[in-house]
Amino acid sequence: MNAIETINLNVYYGEKHVIKNITMNIPKNVVFTIMGPSGCGKSTLLRSFNRLLELNETARITGDIKLFGESIFDMDPRELRKRVGMVFQQPNPFPHLSIYDNVAIGPKLNRLVESKEELDKLVEWALKKAALWDEVKDRLNDPATKLSGGQQQRLCIARALAIKPEVLLLDEPTSALDPVSTAKIESLLIELKKSYTIVLVTHNMQQAARVGDYTAFILDGELIEVGETSQIFENPRDRRTEEYITGRFG
């Protein structure tokens, strides 16, 4: 069974048609990259998967999206978002909270734990999963904003993991980071796909090539091509995909 399926998905912002009839499948336990130039609709597509688009009052969606076979539009959006975690382009740990509380706030408000000990364990687990524990275990009560950009982004991954999602959406998570931090996050994603389905939006095709098992190429809201990453990069079927990966635009 696929983790996510989109069926004739269209998204409009007011009159503007930003996602055009996209039908595709995202298998589970893979890194699935969505690649395309800036403004092509990748972030919009990603935000439709956890219904975060609904925060934008002008957004309108037609078609269907299924999470493990069940339409997400039949679900309570809060339940859906607990199953589909998200990491954003700019590292955005909550600036008023400590490192510990940034991870703890999700399980706390969603009542996933019953005791302080259980919460401590969950926070430690999430920070380890995000490969951050060793760097922060001695200063869990420091403000999250004291961490470096790369550490902040891994904290955001830990925050998302702490509510035990099945799918992790990442919206250009390394575009604000240096190469070393980027490499750490990329190897983390490859590790995480054993337990989660990872959907990674990127405008960086090298990144798609490095970490993606599958890659979808989006242009002007249209799905141009989707397939195994090796096939997309070595043997693209569409001329526009070839032009993009050979650097002729974007």
Place this chain on the structure above:
Amino acid sequence: MAVDYNIDARLIKEKIFIALVILLSILAIVPLFHILFSVFYNGLPVLLKGGINFLTGTLPPPGEELGGIGPALVGTFVLVFLSSLIGLPIALIAGIYAAEYPTSFLGRATKLLLQIMMEFPTILVGLFVMQILVIPLGTYSAIAGAFALAIIMMPYVAVTTEEALREIPSTYREAAFSLGFSRAQVVFKVLVKIAKRGILTGVLIGLAKVAGETAPLLFTAGGSTRIYFAGIDEPIGAIPLLIYQLIQQPYENYHQIAWGASLVLMLIFLAIFIPLRLKLREVRL
């Protein structure tokens, strides 16, 4: 040589301009320092002479005695407390609502109304409260004064709350929703806490504002110079009101009490503002 001359001329022009800017800045702050200076100069001797009794005592008869401003001081605290009790919850909710639903009709109407209220002549607020509370109840009262002050406080608190919330980058809002939080959790557990400093600033500005108001109290609180507090349905004093009443009297000791009361009012004002500037730690975004 012509080149050097030009540079000299420009340097002179720049010096003149800088001198002008400094002069105008001084002109702008001179009145403020004059007020601070004259209040301390005239008020401090009164306060020192009266001692603690100046803060706790009641108004003496015209003549030599200094007495105290106890009822007005108590009244100011009671009025600020009661008006906060009425005004702050409504103001915070209105500010949060306007920030959270900026495009809805009610949200836009709330914001427009708050901005009008902020500029509204405060004496008209006093007249309004007199119409709806003082006349029906048949007496000036603490509650009427507090109600008038609450109306004046609300727009300041609500508008700063709205602005503090709106300044938060939308990415935190998205992050909070992406964790499966309800709208109420996103607003109260995340956004309000990020905006804490801005909101508290608004609250304190609101408190300082109403602590110094006179006009809305004229027809509502009534004033009291000898009775400290007789119940929220009875007339009550306030420092600004007392100053206003005393300086209209022809007695020298009343004028001195007015100066002392002015200093006390200014100290209350500074006591609200200085910690506000120094202590409140900003949430770094």
